[in-house]
Amino acid sequence: MKICVVGGAGYIGSHTVYELIDAGHRVIVIDNLSNGVRSAVHSKASFYNADITDVCALDMAFKTECGAEPFDAVMHFAAKIVVPESVENPSLYYYNNVEGTRSLLDVMVKNRCKNIIFSSTAAVYGETETGVCDEKTPTKPASPYGETKLAVEKMIGWFAKAYGMNYCVFRYFNVAGAHSSLKIGLWRENMTHMIPAVVETAIGIRDRLIIFGSDYDTLDGTCVRDYIHVSDIAHAHLLAIDLLQKNRSEIINLGSSKGFSVKEVIDEVSKRHFVNFEYGNRRMGDVPKIVASNRKAKELLGWSPRLGLAEIINSDLAFRQKMAEIG
Numbered sequence: 001m002k003i004c005v006v007g008g009a010g011y012i013g014s015h016t017v018y019e020l021i022d023a024g025h026r027v028i029v030i031d032n033l034s035n036g037v038r039s040a041v042h043s044k045a046s047f048y049n050a051d052i053t054d055v056c057a058l059d060m061a062f063k064t065e066c067g068a069e070p071f072d073a074v075m076h077f078a079a080k081i082v083v084p085e086s087v088e089n090p091s092l093y094y095y096n097n098v099e100g101t102r103s104l105l106d107v108m109v110k111n112r113c114k115n116i117i118f119s120s121t122a123a124v125y126g127e128t129e130t131g132v133c134d135e136k137t138p139t140k141p142a143s144p145y146g147e148t149k150l151a152v153e154k155m156i157g158w159f160a161k162a163y164g165m166n167y168c169v170f171r172y173f174n175v176a177g178a179h180s181s182l183k184i185g186l187w188r189e190n191m192t193h194m195i196p197a198v199v200e201t202a203i204g205i206r207d208r209l210i211i212f213g214s215d216y217d218t219l220d221g222t223c224v225r226d227y228i229h230v231s232d233i234a235h236a237h238l239l240a241i242d243l244l245q246k247n248r249s250e251i252i253n254l255g256s257s258k259g260f261s262v263k264e265v266i267d268e269v270s271k272r273h274f275v276n277f278e279y280g281n282r283r284m285g286d287v288p289k290i291v292a293s294n295r296k297a298k299e300l301l302g303w304s305p306r307l308g309l310a311e312i313i314n315s316d317l318a319f320r321q322k323m324a325e326i327g
């Protein structure tokens with residue numbers, strides 16, 4: 001099939017492109033490289049450097065690729081993703097994430113593309129009563145980032161109704177790990193992601209790690225999160241193509257259904273390397289616990305995570321050690 005991956009030079013998008021190409025699909029990547037790198041795009045994928053807020057550039061790419069046949073599916077990963085930045089600059093987040101998606105949807109309609117898979121987030125739930133979320137848990141985002149994702153979910157729903165589109169909205173929990181080839185992974189300066197931060201401390205890229213808050217109402221006082229390997233996320237996107245081909249539209253959590261506290265993650269990494277950490281104050285916007293129910297993904301897609309916390313840490317560690325050696 002012919003699949004367009006928007007944001008395919010970024011972390012999760014690039015892994016999905018690898019998975020799609022391995023499965024024999026033709027892949028076209030669109031990315032403005034604002035947070036992605038050209039070298040992460042699989043050499044067998046076509047690449048367009050375009051911004052989703054630029055309707056003309058987007059339409060040109062779609063026209064070139066969809067001349068005879070529209071894309072079988074568009075996978076939309078492109079977004080600004082840093083929660084504190086979204087609090088400081090909501091305008092940027094609404095423009096890029098919401099307005100950008102509106103122009104992408106318009107261009108899809110114009111070019112007869114009716115299937116979209118959208119990367120949403122557990123951040124749409126905010127703080128919940130139990131900390132365990134299924135897709136019916138009320139949404140209450142605690143940041144402009146989460147709000148923009150929820151706004152896009154709703155916009156996609158209305159577009160689907162009006163223009164006969166199908167959608168699969170995936171709400172990812174905490175994505176981590178690297179590709180088994182170690183060619184791609186998450187590699188950036190000053191990352192706020194939990195597992196890379198712990199692993200970087202373990203291998204000496206950071207001096208020490210601050211745990212934000214030790215007085216939450218959890219087993220050890222630190223925040224509990226649900227970690228999921230990036231390759232498991234990528235695999236779910238392949239399964240979703242079949243769902244869309246059956247004209248189904250769904251919102252589905254992608255998580256492991258298991259929660260690990262920050263301290264438990266540090267303990268797991270400490271089995272391999274010493275981690276220098278200390279406790280600091282709580283960080284604004286952090287909820288005590290957020291864990292997925294992944295029952296719907298199991299039932300509808302036959303999907304369940306193949307890799308657990310130990311494998312996620314091993315793969316991130318191997319990737320980070322390789323990148324540190326390259327320099």
Ligand SMILES: NC(=O)c1ccc[n+]([C@@H]2O[C@H](COP(=O)([O-])OP(=O)(O)OC[C@H]3O[C@@H](n4cnc5c(N)ncnc54)[C@H](O)[C@@H]3O)[C@@H](O)[C@H]2O)c1
Nearest residue numbers: 007009010011012032034035036051052078079119121175
């Ligand atoms: N990483 C996680 O744990 C996580 C969790 C939940 C949801 N998500 C969602 O998954 C998606 C992918 O996340 P990621 O971690 O791979 O982020 P990323 O920043 O690595 O990837 C996003 C890609 O989109 C591109 N992009 C951003 N704005 C663009 C624009 N206006 N036009 C064209 N390209 C643009 C960036 O250059 C980047 O390559 C995002 O939508 C994010 O909200 C990620």
